[in-house]
Amino acid sequence: VKGVLAMASHLPPLLFGAAERAELRAEVDFDTVLTEFGSARAKAALADADILITGWECPPVDAAALAAAPKLRAVVHAAGSVKGHVGPEVFARGITVSSAAWANALPVAEYAVAMILLAGKNTFAIARRHRETRARVDLIRDYPEIGNYGRTVGIIGASLVGRAVLRLLAPFDLELLVHDPYLSTTDADELGAELVGLDQLCRRSHVLSIHAPALPETRRMVDAGRLALLPDGATLINTARGSLVDQDALENELRTGRISAVLDVTEPEVLPAGSALWDLPNLVVTPHLAGSVGTELRRMGASALAEVSRIVAGQPLRHEVRAAALATLA
Numbered sequence: 001v002k003g004v005l006a007m008a009s010h011l012p013p014l015l016f017g018a019a020e021r022a023e024l025r026a027e028v029d030f031d032t033v034l035t036e037f038g039s040a041r042a043k044a045a046l047a048d049a050d051i052l053i054t055g056w057e058c059p060p061v062d063a064a065a066l067a068a069a070p071k072l073r074a075v076v077h078a079a080g081s082v083k084g085h086v087g088p089e090v091f092a093r094g095i096t097v098s099s100a101a102w103a104n105a106l107p108v109a110e111y112a113v114a115m116i117l118l119a120g121k122n123t124f125a126i127a128r129r130h131r132e133t134r135a136r137v138d139l140i141r142d143y144p145e146i147g148n149y150g151r152t153v154g155i156i157g158a159s160l161v162g163r164a165v166l167r168l169l170a171p172f173d174l175e176l177l178v179h180d181p182y183l184s185t186t187d188a189d190e191l192g193a194e195l196v197g198l199d200q201l202c203r204r205s206h207v208l209s210i211h212a213p214a215l216p217e218t219r220r221m222v223d224a225g226r227l228a229l230l231p232d233g234a235t236l237i238n239t240a241r242g243s244l245v246d247q248d249a250l251e252n253e254l255r256t257g258r259i260s261a262v263l264d265v266t267e268p269e270v271l272p273a274g275s276a277l278w279d280l281p282n283l284v285v286t287p288h289l290a291g292s293v294g295t296e297l298r299r300m301g302a303s304a305l306a307e308v309s310r311i312v313a314g315q316p317l318r319h320e321v322r323a324a325a326l327a328t329l330a
Ligand SMILES: NC(=O)c1ccc[n+]([C@@H]2O[C@H](COP(=O)([O-])OP(=O)(O)OC[C@H]3O[C@@H](n4cnc5c(N)ncnc54)[C@H](O)[C@@H]3O)[C@@H](O)[C@H]2O)c1
Pocket: 080, 101, 104, 105, 108, 156, 157, 158, 159, 160, 161, 162, 179, 180, 181, 182, 183, 211, 212, 213, 214, 215, 217, 218, 239, 240, 241, 264, 265, 288, 289, 290, 291, 292, 328, 329, 330
């Protein structure tokens, strides 16, 4: 079995640890990294490849690349979504596709949970006030509604991230709501959450966290009307994609000071330097920080190499992506 790497050239040392490399030294040439599929060098590597180990910035595995790779039987992605480089022609040739989306989902879920719990205590607003006044803050008098006991958290999308968020939130004394058109009541029960419609979720959630994929049907699903349903003092957290929120409507709602927001994703990304959002005190913007960064890349790399090892050992893959599921996946 021969594995070939295709991704941004700086990634392999960040994704793959020494121990994992050593284990697959016979099968994978970790020093050759394809960043395109058109050159003679790339075609020579593809001619021998049984497995393509892909990462961020992998070029599209299109008809020409497939023609150059007659032995190819698996594309193993060391990152989340495969939609950028794997199209229908890959599945049509019977090539198996695997993704490390589960491993990329964990840091997003951890980030969201951290923000959810901080939002529960109105942490950012109170820290800002404390800095401005440099005086004692009378929390009991001024913030009777804050706290993470018995409060309602709404999750949009029982995606890999959404499910991980619900699992991580299970030990806390929170009331959990979930909205997902593909989730059954039984599945929601197992996740410890009440399955509700989107409007009801907005009406009841003190903290609302968005985890649905960017699809035509999720575009601006959190619009002006739904933002207006949020209770006073609510916090909206978006680590999914900017397209899911009507950003102009959010800006208007934030201006009133009625709600707060944490945005890890925006439209566009990065916000224009002149965007009024930068100056809103009740908005925290982070630069697409929630997903795998730093040490977290290694979890995606380990996941991908474990899949390669399974192929080498003739075992079934653990994180296969099915063509039929693509339409509702991130
Ligand atoms: N901020 C970051 O760094 C970062 C990193 C990774 C993922 N993301 C984003 O997080 C989100 C979740 O990613 P994922 O990999 O867990 O997604 P995923 O592929 O697991 O999501 C698919 C699931 O979303 C649910 N879903 C589909 N349509 C829906 C709808 N209309 N309403 C509600 N739920 C719906 C379904 O349960 C479906 O199975 C995506 O938007 C993704 O782009 C962001």
